[in-house]
Amino acid sequence: MPKSGGWHGTKEMVHVTGAPVLALRGVSKRFGAVQALTDVHLEVHAGEVVALVGDNGAGKSTLVKTIAGVHPIDEGAIEWEGSKVAINRPHDAQALGVATVYQDLALCDNLDVVGNLFLGRELRRFGALDEVAMEKRAKELLDTLSIRIPSVRIPIAALSGGQRQVVAIARALVGDPKIVILDEPTAALGVEQTAQVLDLVERLRDRGLGVILISHNMADVKAVADTVAVLRLGRNNGVFEVAGTSHEEIISAITGATENAVTRRQARLAEEAK
Amino acid sequence: MTTDQTTNEAAEQAPEPAAPAAAPAVDPRLLVREAGFAGYIAEFKRKMKSGDLGSVPVVLGLILIGAIFQGITGDFLNADNLTNITKWVAGPGLIAVGIVFVLLLGEIDLSLGSIAGVSAAIAAVLSVRSGLNEWLACLIAIAAAVAIGALHGFFFAKIGVPAFVVTLAGLLAWSGLQMYVLGDKGTVNVLNDGVLANLDTYFLGDGDVAFTWGFAILGIALFGAGQFLDAKRRGDAGLPARPMSEIALRTGVLAVIGLVAAYMLNQDRGLPLPLVIFLSIVVITDFVLRRTSYGRQIFAVGGSVEAARRAGINVAWVRISVFMISAGMAALGGLFIASQQGSADKLLGSGNVLMNSIAAAVIGGTSLFGGRGKTWSALLGILVIQSIITGLDLVHVNQAIQYMITGAVLLGAVVLDSVSRRTQKSSGRG
Numbered sequence A: 001m002p003k004s005g006g007w008h009g010t011k012e013m014v015h016v017t018g019a020p021v022l023a024l025r026g027v028s029k030r031f032g033a034v035q036a037l038t039d040v041h042l043e044v045h046a047g048e049v050v051a052l053v054g055d056n057g058a059g060k061s062t063l064v065k066t067i068a069g070v071h072p073i074d075e076g077a078i079e080w081e082g083s084k085v086a087i088n089r090p091h092d093a094q095a096l097g098v099a100t101v102y103q104d105l106a107l108c109d110n111l112d113v114v115g116n117l118f119l120g121r122e123l124r125r126f127g128a129l130d131e132v133a134m135e136k137r138a139k140e141l142l143d144t145l146s147i148r149i150p151s152v153r154i155p156i157a158a159l160s161g162g163q164r165q166v167v168a169i170a171r172a173l174v175g176d177p178k179i180v181i182l183d184e185p186t187a188a189l190g191v192e193q194t195a196q197v198l199d200l201v202e203r204l205r206d207r208g209l210g211v212i213l214i215s216h217n218m219a220d221v222k223a224v225a226d227t228v229a230v231l232r233l234g235r236n237n238g239v240f241e242v243a244g245t246s247h248e249e250i251i252s253a254i255t256g257a258t259e260n261a262v263t264r265r266q267a268r269l270a271e272e273a274k
Numbered sequence B: 001m002t003t004d005q006t007t008n009e010a011a012e013q014a015p016e017p018a019a020p021a022a023a024p025a026v027d028p029r030l031l032v033r034e035a036g037f038a039g040y041i042a043e044f045k046r047k048m049k050s051g052d053l054g055s056v057p058v059v060l061g062l063i064l065i066g067a068i069f070q071g072i073t074g075d076f077l078n079a080d081n082l083t084n085i086t087k088w089v090a091g092p093g094l095i096a097v098g099i100v101f102v103l104l105l106g107e108i109d110l111s112l113g114s115i116a117g118v119s120a121a122i123a124a125v126l127s128v129r130s131g132l133n134e135w136l137a138c139l140i141a142i143a144a145a146v147a148i149g150a151l152h153g154f155f156f157a158k159i160g161v162p163a164f165v166v167t168l169a170g171l172l173a174w175s176g177l178q179m180y181v182l183g184d185k186g187t188v189n190v191l192n193d194g195v196l197a198n199l200d201t202y203f204l205g206d207g208d209v210a211f212t213w214g215f216a217i218l219g220i221a222l223f224g225a226g227q228f229l230d231a232k233r234r235g236d237a238g239l240p241a242r243p244m245s246e247i248a249l250r251t252g253v254l255a256v257i258g259l260v261a262a263y264m265l266n267q268d269r270g271l272p273l274p275l276v277i278f279l280s281i282v283v284i285t286d287f288v289l290r291r292t293s294y295g296r297q298i299f300a301v302g303g304s305v306e307a308a309r310r311a312g313i314n315v316a317w318v319r320i321s322v323f324m325i326s327a328g329m330a331a332l333g334g335l336f337i338a339s340q341q342g343s344a345d346k347l348l349g350s351g352n353v354l355m356n357s358i359a360a361a362v363i364g365g366t367s368l369f370g371g372r373g374k375t376w377s378a379l380l381g382i383l384v385i386q387s388i389i390t391g392l393d394l395v396h397v398n399q400a401i402q403y404m405i406t407g408a409v410l411l412g413a414v415v416l417d418s419v420s421r422r423t424q425k426s427s428g429r430g
Helices: A004-014 A060-068 A090-096 A113-117 A131-144 A161-173 A191-206 A218-224 A247-255 A261-273 B003-012 B036-049 B056-073 B079-088 B090-104 B112-129 B134-159 B163-182 B195-201 B209-236 B244-267 B273-291 B293-303 B305-310 B315-341 B353-363 B376-394 B399-426
Strands: A022-031 A034-044 A049-053 A075-080 A083-085 A098-101 A179-183 A210-214 A227-232 A235-241 B187-189 B343-345
Touching (some): A022 A060, A034 A049, A034 A060, A049 A060, A060 A090, A060 A098, A060 A179, A090 A098, A113 A131, A113 B293, A131 A161, A161 A191, A191 A210, A191 A218, A218 A247, A227 A247, A235 A247, B036 B244, B056 B376, B079 B244, B079 B273, B090 B273, B090 B315, B112 B134, B112 B343, B112 B353, B134 B315, B195 B273, B209 B244, B273 B315, B273 B376, B293 B305, B293 B315, B376 B399
Parallel strands (some): A034 A235, A049 A210, A049 A227, A098 A179, A179 A210
Antiparallel strands (some): A075 A083, A227 A235, B187 B343
16 A cells, blocks of 8 residues: 555656646545545546556445545545535536546437437527527537437437447536546447547547546556556555556556555656666 | 447447548438438338337328228218317316326326316315305316325335325325215216306307417418428528428428318317317427426436436426326316316216326327327327217217227227337337
């Protein structure tokens, strides 16, 4: 378990620009007798993809849910653009600018793409739904993200798994968030669809959004993430810059095979600096 | 949608051609409707094949029913008989509109018949026995029904009791209240020529033909103008719009139906008030369902509760409010039934009133499985049911046979719904 000083040391080497959009400082969360998160730190900057990895039960989902406002934190602090905030309800997170795409997508099969994109925040004109404006904005949004959908007026039921995933991500962007959380976005997808989703993640980064990407797939993580934050048994187990880190180092941090993954890395970096 | 299915679909996807840098937003696999009239016919055929039958089977059914009974009796299509049918559909039709709302959530409300009965009883007792102003009595009756709906909705949405059970309990309890309100005599005749009596018997302008023509022309003009303005606005925004030929065809078909109906009504007594109120409520509720945020929320809850909740929709409120609306519609329907039979009694709303209303909603094309339907299906469906009942009455078929035939029609409609749902699933539309 790295000390928080060491953790910050690693982090600052990765990103020297600006304050993080979102920062978790020593966050803890208990469920009854289970200590799900202990003293967890996490920083997400604008235009950065942070991959959140860890074994099953490592606390990834719990951590994401604390940010999304599903589970309020017990201890620690959440900072948004440098100032401390309280996130107690999903609405709080949305109001700040956190959008979450859960693994089960939660789209309405019977509504069309436009209906799903604007569900809960419909555009109105004289009190009635403004379908024309919504369809237009939906097309613009999908075009800027280079998302290709047969038609924005077909029900979600008619779309493939990959298309549903990109619709779910696009839907998260309708509210102009600053941070997007993607929970296993490629888990159920084929090769082509996975590539499309990863392309989309890169486009989100290019638009200056902070992305938290939960994934079990190291290839995906290496492909798009800037930073990898490893969780193990509810604690931080290292934050790595993807560019200078090998597959094995991340794996060993996830599994705990080498408990000193962080110190080893720090030693190596110190050596290089000499 | 389970993960398995998603995986399968993803695997079955044909690899897409690599997208050029500035990819057009249209997928090459999409079947784009060709411009003009030929494209319209082609799309119609495709929809038929994929199980998206729309209103076609119902309209064909109506024509068939009309032809059969006309053939047997020779006076089924008389102006007098058709006018009576349009008057009689208002009561059960309004209950069916309430049923459509509940079915859109994927739930069922078995208490609507009893609610219609208790509301009629309250209105009749307050106005006749207590001498209250009739308008006020009707408003109190409807308000009481809405409160009952809120109670059902509360037990369903907040406590988590299945709607089936809550409303089954309501079915018993409220028909009990109905008997209690009516008291020992059991029947209250509505006031002669009062508000309640006039609901059924009044003809607009006392049968002035101008009202019927005006009503029909107004409806046709509003429909055509609405379609035209919508297409124009979509065209201006660069979105695909209905071609003018299709708008002209739709408006033309509606014009023929509307003008023939107006002509038939004018052959008899003119424009019946129950028809005007029923049609207006169908149009208003259709607007609410398809063109407002609230309507969109109902469809969302009917499609996926979890998705609706995550989108910030207050699912409990949507459910409670839908039960309030359905109960309110049932109350209004009950008032029309009381008006038509001239009294509120213990049997009002019992028997097959509820079943006919549910059958009407389903026959008209509203799905029993939630998330799919419109209030127009209440109108179409109740026309089918009422035509069958009236026709069988004309040929003096006894009630035992009537029940069996109505039951068979309901089963047929549900089978059609289930089959079309399955076909739609296999063609990726369910």
